[in-house]
Amino acid sequence: MSAHDAVRDAATTDKRRWIALAIVMTAAFMDLVDATIVNIAIPSIERDLGASFGAIQWITAGYALAFAAGLITGGRLGDIYGRKRLFLLGTAGFTLASALCGFAASPEMLVCSRLLQGVAAAMMVPQVLSIVHVTFPAHERGKVFGLFGAIVGLGAVSGPLLGALLTQWNIAGLQWRPIFLINLPVGVAALILGRKFIIESKAPKALRLDLVGVVMVTVALLMLIYPLTRGRELGWPLWGHLMMAGSLVVFAALVAYERYKTRKDASPLVELSLFRVKSFAAGIAVQLTFGVVLGIFFLVWTLYMQIGLGWSPLKAGLTGVPFSIAVSLAAGLSVQQLVPRFGRKVLQAGALTMAAGVLLYFFVSGRYGSGIEPWQMFAPLVVMGLGMGLIVAPLTDAVLSEVPREHAGSASGLINTTGQMGNALGLGLVSVVFFGTIDETRLAAAPAETGAAFTNAFQNALGWAALVLAGIFLLMFALPAKPKQHVEGAVEDPAEPVKEPALVG
Numbered sequence: 001m002s003a004h005d006a007v008r009d010a011a012t013t014d015k016r017r018w019i020a021l022a023i024v025m026t027a028a029f030m031d032l033v034d035a036t037i038v039n040i041a042i043p044s045i046e047r048d049l050g051a052s053f054g055a056i057q058w059i060t061a062g063y064a065l066a067f068a069a070g071l072i073t074g075g076r077l078g079d080i081y082g083r084k085r086l087f088l089l090g091t092a093g094f095t096l097a098s099a100l101c102g103f104a105a106s107p108e109m110l111v112c113s114r115l116l117q118g119v120a121a122a123m124m125v126p127q128v129l130s131i132v133h134v135t136f137p138a139h140e141r142g143k144v145f146g147l148f149g150a151i152v153g154l155g156a157v158s159g160p161l162l163g164a165l166l167t168q169w170n171i172a173g174l175q176w177r178p179i180f181l182i183n184l185p186v187g188v189a190a191l192i193l194g195r196k197f198i199i200e201s202k203a204p205k206a207l208r209l210d211l212v213g214v215v216m217v218t219v220a221l222l223m224l225i226y227p228l229t230r231g232r233e234l235g236w237p238l239w240g241h242l243m244m245a246g247s248l249v250v251f252a253a254l255v256a257y258e259r260y261k262t263r264k265d266a267s268p269l270v271e272l273s274l275f276r277v278k279s280f281a282a283g284i285a286v287q288l289t290f291g292v293v294l295g296i297f298f299l300v301w302t303l304y305m306q307i308g309l310g311w312s313p314l315k316a317g318l319t320g321v322p323f324s325i326a327v328s329l330a331a332g333l334s335v336q337q338l339v340p341r342f343g344r345k346v347l348q349a350g351a352l353t354m355a356a357g358v359l360l361y362f363f364v365s366g367r368y369g370s371g372i373e374p375w376q377m378f379a380p381l382v383v384m385g386l387g388m389g390l391i392v393a394p395l396t397d398a399v400l401s402e403v404p405r406e407h408a409g410s411a412s413g414l415i416n417t418t419g420q421m422g423n424a425l426g427l428g429l430v431s432v433v434f435f436g437t438i439d440e441t442r443l444a445a446a447p448a449e450t451g452a453a454f455t456n457a458f459q460n461a462l463g464w465a466a467l468v469l470a471g472i473f474l475l476m477f478a479l480p481a482k483p484k485q486h487v488e489g490a491v492e493d494p495a496e497p498v499k500e501p502a503l504v505g
Helices: 003-013 017-049 053-081 083-102 107-124 126-135 138-169 183-197 211-230 238-265 272-276 278-308 313-319 321-342 344-371 374-392 395-400 405-433 440-445 447-478
Strands: 200-202 502-504
Touching: 017 053, 017 083, 017 107, 017 126, 017 138, 017 183, 017 278, 017 313, 053 083, 053 107, 053 126, 053 200, 053 211, 053 278, 053 405, 083 107, 083 126, 083 183, 083 200, 107 126, 126 200, 138 313, 138 321, 211 238, 211 405, 238 272, 272 278, 278 313, 278 344, 278 395, 278 405, 278 447, 313 321, 313 374, 321 344, 321 374, 321 395, 344 374, 344 395, 344 447, 395 405, 405 447, 440 447
Parallel strands: none
Antiparallel strands: 200 502
């Protein structure tokens, strides 16, 4: 037995691997909660810091954009310099950025701190699945990924409710700030325990960081998202339209450069050969558009309830509980029972169900207007949650089912990046589909009309979300009818060489 095999066997039989799993899952949970917990506190932040609508968008979109732009780079840095090292570095940065967010004295400081938090999360999160891959043998990974799905569902349930409670309680007069400060003890504990229990690993083949690719991806995303977010406030200047058009040119140049990089040293930032797999290319398109829907809905939903209807954070947070429970229940049912029998039809049913819930919400919000109560939102939220759960849990498996085993890690990174990019794009589009229908000058003169104005804007955003979901339904026809067993969960053939990442130390 080689030294490499001995270390790997030690890693996969040591009972401490479950402690390592708990550590990385806790960090993943911290990121998931942080992505949802902020929305519920946005109105409180707006009042306390005097933030503009543009700043509000950047508090959410800035995090998503920095996270999306850095995910592929963070994963590649872990391959090169060590996944444990990057995980701990990302966790430390995330904890520090959370402290800066919690003590932010101005909207500008909060936006900058959220950008830093997104960058740190992009270093921390990609290492989670890589560490799991190294630490657990193939026959245990199915159970581990099931736990990961449960964590995702728990994050969806607890994020908005935790944000509502922390904001409503106004602990020590800190108002919204505890939603960030709560990360400090969790982050410190993850750092201390992670150093002891996580095993270091690197890619077996020496790789080089594609710095040109990193810069091009970041610039292209900024050129697309920044004008969308600031355009309405600035009167849609010509330079904004030129920047958005120019982003497409940069994306095209990135593709050409990555092809050159592949030929030169086989160390591209993006593995372009993956897009020759039809199901993967279609799945990436689904992930992008689904991210747009989520980016639009969750922000405008919070603004509609708390600013438009004047609800407290706790009332708004509790209203979302049926939605989150429905997502978790449908997600578990889809993976364990439905997808093995019905394949992609489950995802398509999810898109149609979620679109039906959106249209039902459109009808209900229009019928009851500013006097709507939480119980009247129950039916559309449950229908939407069931639809989302049928999509979000099995989508990754469906996208990866026809991807070659050796590219599974790169493909997973691209899926995460595309989802976050869609989320950032959706948050940017909020200025068009939601704020674009609100006359701020008129509301300043007649505050009594706020409820009606926000209800109309909310309905407009729901209409766009329903259209995008219809497009997602059509895109899903390109997914495989019956996804194969997930590449990460497959048991290796003893006769086939195992391509595990190299372990260090």
